[in-house]
Amino acid sequence: MKLSTRTRYGIRAILELAMNYGKGPLQIRVIAQNQDISVKYLEQLMTILRSAGFVRSIRGSKGGYLLARQPSQIKLSDIFDALEGNVMTVECVEDKNYCDRTADCIARQVWTQVQQAIKNVLQSITLQDLVDRAKAEKKVDYQI
Numbered sequence: 001m002k003l004s005t006r007t008r009y010g011i012r013a014i015l016e017l018a019m020n021y022g023k024g025p026l027q028i029r030v031i032a033q034n035q036d037i038s039v040k041y042l043e044q045l046m047t048i049l050r051s052a053g054f055v056r057s058i059r060g061s062k063g064g065y066l067l068a069r070q071p072s073q074i075k076l077s078d079i080f081d082a083l084e085g086n087v088m089t090v091e092c093v094e095d096k097n098y099c100d101r102t103a104d105c106i107a108r109q110v111w112t113q114v115q116q117a118i119k120n121v122l123q124s125i126t127l128q129d130l131v132d133r134a135k136a137e138k139k140v141d142y143q144i
Contacts, residue, residue, distance in 0.1 A: 003084070004066045005029070008081040009037050010109065014054060018071040018127040025057075025064030045083070052082035071127035080122050087122070089115040 032039045049055045089111040092098040
């Protein structure tokens, strides 16, 4: 499974908001510049994140984007689902009728385990966890 640019960039952008939580809104051009994402593409990502309830926008000269909730209340699994959709290794894990071999396919059991492991990891990490990791490593460049 390969993460899309949408998910990687979206998580980088929302992580930047989490790193600045409580300090006021960030302008989209600042986020775009810091994360090396085009403003146009970032606007699309922010629309998705705002619709999903993770960020909110403030208009005006001192406006920009803020997290809609505390970083500790936002799990990576929720962001991932909003940007990427459900984690899916192969179609037959979600749809048993996808393949005639589903009932006795040993490989499907492995793909199911892999899918569940990915979900478990994403559900166990919040934005605050990433902020804490970045601060502990004293990294300004937290590329995902």
